[in-house]
Amino acid sequence: MNISLQNVDKVSAVLTVQIEKADYQEKVEKTLKKLRQNVNMPGFRKGMVPMTLLKKQYGTSVLVEEVDKLMQEKVNEYIRENKVDMLGAPLPKESNVDFANDENFEFSFDIALAPEFTVDLSAADTIDYYDINVTDEMVDQQVKLYTQRTAKYEKVEDYQDNDLLKGLLAELDENGNTKEGGIQVEGAVMMPTYMKNDDQKAVFNGAKVNTVLVFNPSVAFDNNEAELSSLLKIKKEEVGAHTGNFSFQIEEITRMIPGDLNQELFDLVLGEGKAHSEEEFRAQIKETIAKQYEADSDYKFLIDVRSYVSGKIGKLQFADELMKRIMLENNKDKGEEFVSEHYEKSLEELTWHLIKEKLVAANGIKIEQADINEMAKEATRAQFAQYGMINVPDELLDNYSKEMLKKRESVEALVNRAVESKLAEALKAQVTLNHKAVSAEEFNKMFE
CATH class of the missing domain: 1.10.3120 (Trigger factor, domain 2)
Known part of the structure; x- marks a missing residue:
């Protein structure tokens, strides 16, 4: 086998591979013998198919496979040993190889070469x-996060910013009465701090347990379908049908008390x-x-x-x-x-x-x-x-x-x-x- 590399220019070359019968014959014979042991052919017992018949039926395909494996192995070996600075994989050029009739084969590949350049960096750069x-x-902010992770939660009587409210949420009609057949959510949980509308948020300032407040969820949460569907316990596509006022009877107010900055923390x-x-x-x-x-x-x-x-x-x-x-x-x-x-x-x-x-x-x-x-x-x-x-x-x-x-x-x-x-x-x-x-x-x- 002979492999040669001919530069076309500084960034491309042609790699030529010449393979002779002696390079592949032993491998082909070995593969055919192994194939003979397992092949099933009508009229012959397993392992007893005549080699001439086997070669006639499978010889070319075995030859193609073994030549291809040999070529890939040797080309990779050549590129590695000769330190060919190649980009991508070799691209096969058109060839007139006739596996059925020829014994010696020649293949050519286009090779893209990496451009040559130097990189010098020093204190001058x-x-x-x-x-x-x-x-x-x-x-x-980070310390606050840590103290929040060791926080305690206490029930309190009056609302302050960042408190959690729990209560009965009920939809109202245009007259401010509980709407017949309207939405009612028991144990509804809210944090007014996260409301987008300041006027609606202000409704809850200073509120106490058992207070009944009236607010508009759609306005409060800026018509955010995800937040409203979660609060009202309805599907997102149903949110648009409930844009009026709701009453909220506060049953519990929970406050987070940050943990202490102590040795334990x-x-x-x-x-x-x-x-x-x-x-x-x-x-x-x-x-x-x-x-x-x-x-x-x-x-x-x-x-x-x-x-x-x-x-x-x-x-x-x-x-x-x-x-x-x-x-x-x-x-x-x-x-x-x-x-x-x-x-x-x-x-x-x-x-x-x-x-x-x-x-x-x-x-x-x-x-x-x-x-x-x-x-x-x-x-x-x-x-x-x-x-x-x-x-x-x-x-x-x-x-x-x-x-x-x-x-x-x-x-x-x-x-x-x-x-x-x-x-x-x-x-x-x-x-x-x-x-x-x-x-x-x-x-x-x-x-x-």
Whole structure:
């Protein structure tokens, strides 16, 4: 077997494979012998079909299969050993191969090559890095969430903002009387705080247990079908038929009393003995928020690195016709129009992929299984943190992360995150960072 690669230009080549009978004969004979043991053919016992008859019926199909397997194996081996920087898969050129009559075969493939370029980053390169300010308000909000999780609920006699009301809801007619055949909901639950209309919300100010109030749910909740159907216990499509006033007899008023900022809460949130005062507790909450924001800042930093380096190296040359054929091959169900519409965008993504590969190689970044495991833990920890759970036991983190690692798509995403995390750290130490302090709101607007 002979394999050769001939460059057409800097970004494309033709790979030629020449296969002789000696390359495949033994494999074909072995496959036919194995087939003979199992094939059933009228007039012959199993395993006793004459080889000449077997070859006549199955020889060509076996030959095609074995030549194809051999060719794929050797082509992949050639590309790997010769470090051919190929984009996509080899695209077969038209051939006049006659498997029924020829013994020697020649196949040719079009190869799209990655463009050659260099990426050099140093302290001479300045790139923005956004430091997100963690404000006292953010800490206050997070602390409030923790105290709410340890809150107690008390029955009270008079209504205040954020209290929960429970009572009898009854539809009224145009004269203000209970409507005959109208809606009545026993044990209806409401929080006037969430009403959209301030005038309707004000109806409940200072209300007491056993008070009967009149309000308009449709106006109060701005005709929101989901909220009204839930409150009135009717289907969404029926909401429009009940836009009048309702009476509400208050039977219970429940108030949430936030938990105390004490050692019990500190230990519950952070772990035993991690904080001994409100000041220490708030400092660690601030540190946790800052760490979460650091990951966001690194993500934005890599976006800016992408833009900076892409501008520095300029537009790369690709074998456009070959690349479009490869893209079409990978999107057969979407057709040429899809390829034409998305081609330039796909090249932008491919360019960043190639840049990132060079940066990863230049910085000696490698991802081990331990990195993937740790990233799975971090992802799990971040999920719990969204619900205010910071002090999550390692055993629970391990269980959740192991489940994550069972899914192939999750592992691929974790590998990519691990690569980008290490790359961000390496590049932050390599270039000059132009630190810019921004608020969370200003930072989020950058992605709008």
